[in-house]
Amino acid sequence: MQTATNELETKAKAAKAASRKLAYLPTEVKNRALLAIAEAIVVKQDEILAANSKDYNESQASGMSPAMLDRLMLNSSRLEGIANDVRTVATLPDPVGETIEERTLPNGLQISKKRVPLGVIGAIYESRPNVTVDISVLCLKSGNAVVLRGGKEALRSNLALATIIQEAAYDAGIPQGAIQIIESTDRALVDHMLKMKDAIDLLIPRGGASLIQSVAEKAAMPVVTGGIGVCHTYVDKAADLNKAVAIAYNAKVQRPTVCNALDTLLVHTEIAPQYLPLIAQEWAKAGVEMHCDERTLAILKSLPSLKLVPAKPEDWGREFLALIAAIKVVDSLDEALAHIERYGSGHSEAIVTEDKTAATRFLNEVDAACVYANASTRFTDGGQFGLGAEIGISTQKFHARGPMALRELTSYKWIIIGDGHVRT
Amino acid sequence: MQTATNELETKAKAAKAASRKLAYLPTEVKNRALLAIAEAIVVKQDEILAANSKDYNESQASGMSPAMLDRLMLNSSRLEGIANDVRTVATLPDPVGETIEERTLPNGLQISKKRVPLGVIGAIYESRPNVTVDISVLCLKSGNAVVLRGGKEALRSNLALATIIQEAAYDAGIPQGAIQIIESTDRALVDHMLKMKDAIDLLIPRGGASLIQSVAEKAAMPVVTGGIGVCHTYVDKAADLNKAVAIAYNAKVQRPTVCNALDTLLVHTEIAPQYLPLIAQEWAKAGVEMHCDERTLAILKSLPSLKLVPAKPEDWGREFLALIAAIKVVDSLDEALAHIERYGSGHSEAIVTEDKTAATRFLNEVDAACVYANASTRFTDGGQFGLGAEIGISTQKFHARGPMALRELTSYKWIIIGDGHVRT
Numbered sequence: 001m002q003t004a005t006n007e008l009e010t011k012a013k014a015a016k017a018a019s020r021k022l023a024y025l026p027t028e029v030k031n032r033a034l035l036a037i038a039e040a041i042v043v044k045q046d047e048i049l050a051a052n053s054k055d056y057n058e059s060q061a062s063g064m065s066p067a068m069l070d071r072l073m074l075n076s077s078r079l080e081g082i083a084n085d086v087r088t089v090a091t092l093p094d095p096v097g098e099t100i101e102e103r104t105l106p107n108g109l110q111i112s113k114k115r116v117p118l119g120v121i122g123a124i125y126e127s128r129p130n131v132t133v134d135i136s137v138l139c140l141k142s143g144n145a146v147v148l149r150g151g152k153e154a155l156r157s158n159l160a161l162a163t164i165i166q167e168a169a170y171d172a173g174i175p176q177g178a179i180q181i182i183e184s185t186d187r188a189l190v191d192h193m194l195k196m197k198d199a200i201d202l203l204i205p206r207g208g209a210s211l212i213q214s215v216a217e218k219a220a221m222p223v224v225t226g227g228i229g230v231c232h233t234y235v236d237k238a239a240d241l242n243k244a245v246a247i248a249y250n251a252k253v254q255r256p257t258v259c260n261a262l263d264t265l266l267v268h269t270e271i272a273p274q275y276l277p278l279i280a281q282e283w284a285k286a287g288v289e290m291h292c293d294e295r296t297l298a299i300l301k302s303l304p305s306l307k308l309v310p311a312k313p314e315d316w317g318r319e320f321l322a323l324i325a326a327i328k329v330v331d332s333l334d335e336a337l338a339h340i341e342r343y344g345s346g347h348s349e350a351i352v353t354e355d356k357t358a359a360t361r362f363l364n365e366v367d368a369a370c371v372y373a374n375a376s377t378r379f380t381d382g383g384q385f386g387l388g389a390e391i392g393i394s395t396q397k398f399h400a401r402g403p404m405a406l407r408e409l410t411s412y413k414w415i416i417i418g419d420g421h422v423r424t
Numbered sequence: 425m426q427t428a429t430n431e432l433e434t435k436a437k438a439a440k441a442a443s444r445k446l447a448y449l450p451t452e453v454k455n456r457a458l459l460a461i462a463e464a465i466v467v468k469q470d471e472i473l474a475a476n477s478k479d480y481n482e483s484q485a486s487g488m489s490p491a492m493l494d495r496l497m498l499n500s501s502r503l504e505g506i507a508n509d510v511r512t513v514a515t516l517p518d519p520v521g522e523t524i525e526e527r528t529l530p531n532g533l534q535i536s537k538k539r540v541p542l543g544v545i546g547a548i549y550e551s552r553p554n555v556t557v558d559i560s561v562l563c564l565k566s567g568n569a570v571v572l573r574g575g576k577e578a579l580r581s582n583l584a585l586a587t588i589i590q591e592a593a594y595d596a597g598i599p600q601g602a603i604q605i606i607e608s609t610d611r612a613l614v615d616h617m618l619k620m621k622d623a624i625d626l627l628i629p630r631g632g633a634s635l636i637q638s639v640a641e642k643a644a645m646p647v648v649t650g651g652i653g654v655c656h657t658y659v660d661k662a663a664d665l666n667k668a669v670a671i672a673y674n675a676k677v678q679r680p681t682v683c684n685a686l687d688t689l690l691v692h693t694e695i696a697p698q699y700l701p702l703i704a705q706e707w708a709k710a711g712v713e714m715h716c717d718e719r720t721l722a723i724l725k726s727l728p729s730l731k732l733v734p735a736k737p738e739d740w741g742r743e744f745l746a747l748i749a750a751i752k753v754v755d756s757l758d759e760a761l762a763h764i765e766r767y768g769s770g771h772s773e774a775i776v777t778e779d780k781t782a783a784t785r786f787l788n789e790v791d792a793a794c795v796y797a798n799a800s801t802r803f804t805d806g807g808q809f810g811l812g813a814e815i816g817i818s819t820q821k822f823h824a825r826g827p828m829a830l831r832e833l834t835s836y837k838w839i840i841i842g843d844g845h846v847r848t
Binding site for chain 1: 444447448527529533535540542543625626641644646664666667670671673674675678765783787789792794795796797798799800802803804808809810820821822823825826827835836837838839840841842843844845846847848
């Protein structure tokens with residue numbers, strides 16, 4: 001443990017030192033480094049794939065699930081995709097140095113507010129090795145140094161990728177030490193990392209709910225939490241039935257294992273008899289299991305070939321991450337709003353309605369990172385929102401909310417230029 | 425303690441409920457409430473002053489220092505000043521509902537990012553009763569509910585003010601419960617408050633360094649820390665001597681007890697023999713005690729009537745909050761930057777120079793909320809910066825940095841409007 005702690009302390013200190021220079025590095029140098037990283041990932045793919053297949057084989061032998069194995073696995077075309085994502089980040093505008101506000105006061109003082117990097121970002125993540133690349137390049141572009149702590153199961157892959165990133169970046173002029181990866185897999189090390197608030201300015205946990213919660217509770221530095229999405233779609237009495245079917249189907253079925261997928265469908269009692277059979281039959285074709293309240297069951301029970309289960313209290317507020325949806329009939333928009341306030345996780349919530357007043361109330365009153373009228377919650381994503389990339393989806397209100405891209409990895413600084421000005 | 429905990433839990437819950445409605449209250453209602461509060465503070469001044477003189481007499485009897493007594497004391501003209509500050513906040517733009525970004529995607533989805541309140545702000549503060557008014561009105565205007573926990577010594581004054589604020593606000597249409605003040609003075613209550621992350625969205629501690637540090641360490645919710653200013657002024661070899669004297673004099677003398685006052689003067693060795701006698705004589709006239717490094721002492725020791733003390737190691741990085749300054753001669757801009765990096769608190773730092781390259785390096789490389797070229801650090805203030813008001817000065821990088829005004833009490837929400845859009 002002592003050796004591991006030393007490794008962590010030394011690397012974090014080196015990242016902090018590098019971050020000072022990285023903070024005002026010209027955009028061209030950062031972009032050149034990103035392109036060099038993209039190229040190196042393709043050129044040196046044999047190294048990466050060799051390391052990855054060791055991780056894969058070991059995980060397979062130890063009984064990892066096929067879904068998890070698939071997340072761990074790299075191949076030539078996946079690496080090509082990762083390299084392309086890096087090239088995309090190179091094309092995005094550099095947030096650092098951007099002037100947010102500017103004014104000249106009556107006394108002649110020039111005051112401006114300029115974006116600056118946060119400093120050192122710590123990342124604690126699981127399984128998928130592409131996260132090593134994603135986080136490194138977003139931090140680099142936003143002028144932040146990074147300390148990476150990936151999962152044990154992907155250690156060899158992560159080390160291979162980080163080494164290639166480091167070499168390419170430093171050769172292109174990124175300050176030595178800006179990208180750090182922790183090699184020790186000692187679990188106690190994470191607790192130590194969470195205390196290092198002088199070296200790490202922001203911590204980003206990426207993984208399951210228990211990892212995120214534990215990091216948020218213990219960390220001495222700011223943490224951006226998110227990624228837990230208990231998402232509702234409310235079908236109002238004034239909904240267009242076709243839109244409501246298409247939206248709820250897409251939100252549940254298009255990719256059920258992610259945080260912006262539908263978990264609970266709320267349906268207004270006046271439209272329920274028409275709407276519920278339509279969506280239930282579509283969902284059934286896709287294999288969706290429906291956890292229904294009593295009124296929903298009463299409407300659906302006579303239909304053939306549906307996977308119906310009576311809803312238990314714990315189904316409300318549950319993130320299924322699977323082809324399962326909870327369904328509840330409500331008497332009013334107010335009841336839907338109250339249900340979402342009680343059970344939502346502040347991620348993405350949608351209303352389907354042609355009634356503008358109802359839509360406006362929903363958009364105003366629901367307290368979530370992303371609120372939708374007549375669209376699928378599956379759009380909550382930095383790429384889909386036109387931000388080009390994302391480091392995660394924040395469900396907190398502080399600092400950043402929703403998809404976090406380059407700007408959200410910055411702070412700002414007030415710059416005041418005078419000519420001998422004193423306060424009177 | 426049980427009663428106190430119940431009071432806190434009940435009031436925080438009521439604040440949370442009120443915050444839901446307050447979040448989308450029209451600007452006119454909020455401004456009307458602010459004007460009503462301002463008027464009530466003047467009209468009902470007898471109640472406030474009666475409560476305040478009880479606090480004052482009790483504190484005087486228990487041996488409070490004259491400086492602290494002065495901070496505690498209210499009178500008719502101070503209340504008039506406080507009421508005017510409230511009227512100023514009514515004239516400021518409402519940050520809530522402001523569209524920060526807006527775009528229509530190629531698929532027709534309309535995406536906008538709109539400012540929303542944070543929710544419930546908890547404030548823990550000491551001594552000055554005007555803080556009760558400042559925080560309440562800034563929170564109201566930014567659509568946040570507030571839970572106030574002031575110091576024991578000002579309890580009667582704070583309760584009188586808060587009661588008047590509540591009555592005026594609720595009469596004007598602010599949701600009942602939006603302004604809460606804790607009456608119990610049980611110290612253990614603060615620790616309980618720091619755990620209530622479901623009810624309180626942001627905590628603002630205002631007071632001494634030990635209060636702020638203890639809150640930051642223990643709070644389960646986000647905290648904005650700040651107000652601790654270890655501020656340096658660096659006089660470069662290319663400084664204009666007159667400007668350098670005026671700026672350092674102003675920064676130290678104009679109001680020495682506040683966070684943006686000068687603590688350490690750094691002087692380039694080439695200009696030190698000319699500059700140090702000039703500033704030292706001016707400072708001496710104002711009664712400034714100078715804690716000097718050896719090279720400074722060598723230059724100043726033969727001058728008459730100076731209060732010179734050899735600097736101890738703990739003088740570097742110390743916030744004096746008094747007519748005391750530390751002085752150090754440095755060999756280069758780099759040495760000045762290294763000293764500031766090591767000892768600064770990230771609040772306000774200044775360079776005095778006519779050399780644009782040196783100024784640019786300083787403004788780029790110093791990592792502080794406010795960086796100055798050729799101006800006094802005393803300008804770090806929401807009012808001085810043209811923000812109209814401030815709830816504090818943040819020395820952290822996360823969420824907000826420097827003077828925190830209305831905008832800094834908000835978050836944002838992504839609003840997505842479609843017409844049946846689904847993700848493909």
